[in-house]
Amino acid sequence: MTENPVQNPAQGAVQSPAQNQRDQRTAAAGAPAQGAVEEETPPAAFQVEGLNMWYGKKQALFDITTSIPSKTITAIIGPSGCGKSTFLRCLNRMHELVPHSRTEGTVRLFGQDLYARNTDASIVRRRVGMVFQKSNPFPTMSIGENVVVGLRLNGVRNRALLNERMEQALRMAALWDEVKNDLNRPGMSLSGGQQQRLCIARAIAVEPEVLLMDEPASALDPIATMKIEELTQQLKANYTIVIVTHNMQQASRVSDKTMFFYMGKLIEYGETKRLFFQPSEKKTEDYITGRFG
Amino acid sequence: MAFQTANNHTLRKALSVLVSVATFLCALLVIAPLAIVFVHLVDKGASSVNWDFFTKLPKPPLEAGGGMANAIAGTLTLLVLASLVGVPIGVLGGVYLSEYGTDRGNWWLRFFGDVLNGVPSIIWGIVVYALIVKPTKTFSAYAGGVALGFLMLPIIMRTTEEVLYLVPQGYREAGLALGIPRWKVIVHIVMSSALKGITTGVLLALARVAGETAPLLFTAFGNSFWNHKLSDPIAALPLQIFAYAISPYDDWHRQAWAGALVLVCFTLVVNVTVRFLTRGKAMRV
Numbered sequence: 001m002t003e004n005p006v007q008n009p010a011q012g013a014v015q016s017p018a019q020n021q022r023d024q025r026t027a028a029a030g031a032p033a034q035g036a037v038e039e040e041t042p043p044a045a046f047q048v049e050g051l052n053m054w055y056g057k058k059q060a061l062f063d064i065t066t067s068i069p070s071k072t073i074t075a076i077i078g079p080s081g082c083g084k085s086t087f088l089r090c091l092n093r094m095h096e097l098v099p100h101s102r103t104e105g106t107v108r109l110f111g112q113d114l115y116a117r118n119t120d121a122s123i124v125r126r127r128v129g130m131v132f133q134k135s136n137p138f139p140t141m142s143i144g145e146n147v148v149v150g151l152r153l154n155g156v157r158n159r160a161l162l163n164e165r166m167e168q169a170l171r172m173a174a175l176w177d178e179v180k181n182d183l184n185r186p187g188m189s190l191s192g193g194q195q196q197r198l199c200i201a202r203a204i205a206v207e208p209e210v211l212l213m214d215e216p217a218s219a220l221d222p223i224a225t226m227k228i229e230e231l232t233q234q235l236k237a238n239y240t241i242v243i244v245t246h247n248m249q250q251a252s253r254v255s256d257k258t259m260f261f262y263m264g265k266l267i268e269y270g271e272t273k274r275l276f277f278q279p280s281e282k283k284t285e286d287y288i289t290g291r292f293g
Numbered sequence: 294m295a296f297q298t299a300n301n302h303t304l305r306k307a308l309s310v311l312v313s314v315a316t317f318l319c320a321l322l323v324i325a326p327l328a329i330v331f332v333h334l335v336d337k338g339a340s341s342v343n344w345d346f347f348t349k350l351p352k353p354p355l356e357a358g359g360g361m362a363n364a365i366a367g368t369l370t371l372l373v374l375a376s377l378v379g380v381p382i383g384v385l386g387g388v389y390l391s392e393y394g395t396d397r398g399n400w401w402l403r404f405f406g407d408v409l410n411g412v413p414s415i416i417w418g419i420v421v422y423a424l425i426v427k428p429t430k431t432f433s434a435y436a437g438g439v440a441l442g443f444l445m446l447p448i449i450m451r452t453t454e455e456v457l458y459l460v461p462q463g464y465r466e467a468g469l470a471l472g473i474p475r476w477k478v479i480v481h482i483v484m485s486s487a488l489k490g491i492t493t494g495v496l497l498a499l500a501r502v503a504g505e506t507a508p509l510l511f512t513a514f515g516n517s518f519w520n521h522k523l524s525d526p527i528a529a530l531p532l533q534i535f536a537y538a539i540s541p542y543d544d545w546h547r548q549a550w551a552g553a554l555v556l557v558c559f560t561l562v563v564n565v566t567v568r569f570l571t572r573g574k575a576m577r578v
Contacts, residue, residue: 094470099395126472136463140485150471153481199467206471 043110045070045210045240046091051105053083053090055098060086062264064105068257070209073232073241075255075272077248079287083264084244088212091242092128093121109210126154129208133215135195137187137202144183146198150206165205172238173201174231193224200231204239211235213243217250229254248288252276260284334557338550346551351517351533354542361552363519367434367528370520371513372499374438379445380495386446387453387491392479403451410447415507417443422511434520434527437513441505445498452494456487493567500563504556506531530556 044067053061061083068074076084089095090107093114107114114124137146145152147169148162156162166183170176175197179190187198196216203211213232217225232241232254245251251258251272258272260283268275268284279285286292345360352359386406390399421440426432460483468478484491506529509515514526515536530552537549 092470094466097466097469122469122472122474124472125470130466130470132463132467132470134463136461136467138464138467138482138486140482140488149468149481150473153468153471153473153477202467202471 043070044068045110046242047106047108047111048090049106049108051087051090051103051107053086053095053103054101055086056100060264061090064266066259066266066269068240068242070110070240071236071238072256073236073243073254074257074259075251076242076244076259076261077246077251077287078261078267079292080246082261084259084261085214086264087261087266088130088214088242088244091210091212092125092130094125094130096121126150126206127208128210128212129203129206130212130214131196131199131203131216133218135192135199135219137190137195137198139186139188141187142184143179143187143190143198146187147201147205150202154206169201169205172204172235173197174227174234175201191224193220193227196220196224196228197231200228200235204235208239210240210242213241215244215246218246225250248276260287262287331557334550334554338547338552338554341547341551342554346548346555350519351548354540354545357544359548361528361530361533361548361555363516364528364530364533364552365555367513367516367520368503368530370434370523370527371437371441371509371529372503374434374523375441375445375502376495376499378439378442379449379498382442383446383449383498384453384491384495386450387455387457387494388479388484390450390454391457392483403454406447406450410451413507414444414505415510418508418511421508426512429524431524432512432514432526434513434523434525437509437527437529438523440508440512441502444502444505444508445495448498448501449494452497453487453491456490456494457483459490460486489570493570496563496567496570500560503559503563504531506535 046066046068048064048066048068051061051064052059064087076088078084086095090103091109091114095101095103103115109124109127113119114128137143138149141149144166147166148156151162151165167176167180170179175194178194179185179198182189187195190198196219200211200216217228220228229250232243235241243251243255255272257270258275259266260268260275260279260281262283268279268281270280275284276288279288345358346362347360347365348362349358349360350363351361386402390402394402417440421436421443425436425439429436464482464486465478468482469475473482509529509532513529513532515532516526516528518528520527534549534552534556537545537552540546
């Protein structure tokens with residue numbers, strides 16, 4: 001396992017990094033915009049260069065070059081089939097599950113090439129966790145087992161440690177108070193919103209550095225959605241979050257930065273407020289004003 | 294529209310009723326043999342199914358009494374041996390098809406699996422005779438178990454494949470996204486989700502081979518006494534039924550009926566168990 005000094009999210013000072021982030025943003029607000037990324041937000045979590053991606057013969061992503069700052073929430077918006085989920089999956093190599101898929105270009109996480117030949121996909125995925133559109137607790141496992149399964153199947157056997165991490169993860173996912181007496185009940189017995197938070201707990205229990213969320217609230221009712229959104233705000237202190245969403249209000253509510261994808265290309269990327277109020281690209285404006293998509 | 298008279302409307306209705314009745318009768322015909330066989334077996338065999346039948350060894354011809362205890366134990370032994378061969382290989386083959394195989398490779402594997410499934414069971418007897426009986430110079434329980442195991446392979450492989458396909462892709466993705474190695478995802482998440490379905494496939498395969506006679510003729514061979522070593526010939530219920538049925542003795546005929554009844558009941562019990570296992574949530578996982 002690669003030691004990464006940048007963070008050890010589950011423990012220690014929770015507030016300061018987020019605080020730090022906010023200060024930087026306010027500082028950068030007055031500076032003149034320059035190009036696609038108009039502010040300096042070091043350190044970058046992801047650096048993507050010249051990423052092209054194909055499903056068989058069909059090209060899904062075209063020459064994406066960008067960087068995603070750490071400890072911020074980056075939203076990816078765009079119409080269906082624009083490549084936003086594909087791009088997200090390229091960030092933890094989940095795209096490799098699709099037969100005949102292939103990529104060109106590089107994706108670096110805190111400087112390390114995720115596509116390097118000697119980098120194992122499972123190690124990449126331990127560093128880059130993921131939450132899916134459809135909540136998917138493992139049906140044969142209890143609530144507690146679901147949370148620690150990532151650790152257990154990665155070789156952690158210490159019961160006390162597992163229990164400690166379980167509570168920690170459930171607390172971070174704002175689920176502990178609701179399930180602390182039912183840890184042995186099946187994960188599937190929870191409501192839809194709780195299941196999704198269970199999946200978030202499961203993802204953060206392995207202490208990744210990044211959390212990718214693929215439309216995490218699109219199958220939930222407004223109250224459950226609100227809880228997930230609040231949760232992302234809390235998690236931001238410790239994690240870099242990239243969230244794909246169909247819902248533009250959601251993107252504007254939760255994210256610091258927004259990427260707009262269209263037809264496999266990254267059309268515009270910037271501060272969420274700026275992108276929604278003063279899009280610099282015609283396509284972005286058309287999309288966010290509902291003229292298409 | 295104008296041509297559609299009331300008359301041919303009636304005709305069409307009549308035809309429709311006729312066809313549905315005909316198909317219903319055919320469906321009845323399909324299951325009728327089961328009822329006939331079962332009733333007949335109970336009629337002929339039930340009177341001979343008694344405590345002795347399950348606990349005593351066969352008696353020499355013309356001596357009354359005796360039972361098929363050794364054959365029943367033999368069949369159970371052979372099923373265990375067959376499972377040792379058929380379950381691991383069949384299940385892992387199914388895992389390959391569902392989890393690892395490529396489209397083209399799978400096409401061929403399924404094709405050969407189906408061909409294997411269609412190979413007459415006596416062929417397996419001959420194959421195992423050549424592979425095991427000849428080199429070891431003796432009929433044996435091992436040889437019988439291997440022959441039955443071969444028969445189970447394609448059945449288990451295909452059912453395993455099918456139930457693994459029913460496990461939603463989301464579980465695999467969720468497991469992999471946690472950085473869990475692929476084989477652990479397959480064993481601990483995918484296979485454990487489909488455990489009921491896999492068990493069902495194994496049970497159905499067991500029920501299918503329990504009554505096989507042909508593959509045992511040149512392998513297990515049969516035995517009128519207890520089997521003490523698996524490298525010796527072993528009795529089996531279907532073999533014993535066969536031997537008794539072609540004998541000239543009335544008492545043996547009665548016992549053959551009893552054996553057949555027990556065998557059918559075994560199949561029935563297994564199928565009921567399977568129904569029970571897959572009840573409610575079915576194999577949907």
